[in-house]
Amino acid sequence: MTSGEGPEPHDVRSSLGRNLTHGMLDALGRAIVTGVYTDKRFPTEADLASQHGVSRSVTREAVKMLTAKGLLSARPRQGTIVQPAESWNLFDADVLGWLLERKFSLGLLRHFSELRIAIEPAAAELAARNAGAGGLIAIRAGYARMVAAEAGEDDSLDADIAFHVAILRAAGNPFFAQFEDVVTTALRSSIRFTNRFKGRSADLAAHGAVLRAIEARDGLAAQHAMQQIIADVLALILAREHDDT
Template identity: 70%
Template sequence: MTMGDGRNEGVLRPSLGRNLTYGMLDSLGRAIVTGHYEHAAFPTEAELAKQHGVSRSVTREAVKMLTAKGLLSARPRQGTMVQPAASWNLFDTDVLRWLLERQFSIDLLRQFNQLRVAIEPEAAALAARFATEADLAAISAGLARMEAAERGDDDTLDADITFHVAILQASGNPFYAQFRDMVSTALHTSIRFTNRLKGRTANVIDHTVVRDAIAARDPDAARIAMRALIGDVLELIEQVESRQTS
């Protein structure tokens, strides 16, 4: 084996290990969230390694990651146990993705948008005060992508998410910016649902009102415009829930 071959092998093996770990993490996380272990004991590391055909070290790392996400707990003499849903870290993008991928829940969608209405209007108001020229350009770029998507020249989902994430970033507040991954993950489901119900994509005019208020440095107008934008989604969800219960 040449020295070059050895270097390549050294690079590839850790990468393969990470892929195996994340593959197992995804498989186990989805199984936990969908209730696979609700009435069954969680397997030991040895059992998991055998079931999935991976090493104990890969299994151990995946279990550690699931424990950090609040899905599992390990106690002496009790082994590894699945935690109740109340203990799961809902701000973790993997956990949120697994929740959204399981049987669709209108309740979860409503709860997510209730969180959005508590976060994004204030982020828009902060953006109106503190956004840099680069931030404003990013928001406008997201809006331009939404306009292009209406013409069929861009992806409607990605464009809409880009717009909202740009506003979180433009708030200038690192705590708001930290919500970007969670909002991006959940919006993939939320936007698909609302677009399907409305029979059309997001209202570009309403998003333009938000952008213009931020560009005009008007925090109150930005807050109101963003609240109206998300309020429209909540109203749509309430209509669906009303039809389902009637």
């Protein structure tokens, strides 16, 4: 390849990994969600195949998968069109992962937190009532990891996620467990915000209050303690949004 030229097709193709269809899915999905195609016409299947050095069948399958996720739509005489964010399946694990790669947005973080405060306090209340021995062990293990993280012996974000996910699972309701990807993504996004503006991540004492309430089978206390954790973050977000206006 000479200077000034774009990458050869086989070079682009190798960047997609061994599974070309999922590589195309990831590359195109990330580009759409991060705004690469904002105010631009989405390429045709032939153009995409040429750009990425893959067959049109690979491109076609990736486009079908993105359409199923709400990112694209095909319209007669208009071709394939990027859909507005309101149409995306925001509970899809891939879409959530791509959202993390967008430019940081207080608005998105507020939306995550508003959803969390509607879901997680109720999950904590259910966990206090329904958690079995395994569920309690997992919640305690998540909290123990948070304690270890405070001493620099574990990753603070992974530990925080483990605690919250354990509560969703311990609620005993499969619909709550389906929010695991959303809560994980929200925490990965909010940790950067709280570290930047608050100088720390999770409040260990507040999380300990949730654990103790669940262990005591006190649903109302568990609900209130979890609500307070998320409300504190939401209040900080709203304050920053107000300052930025």
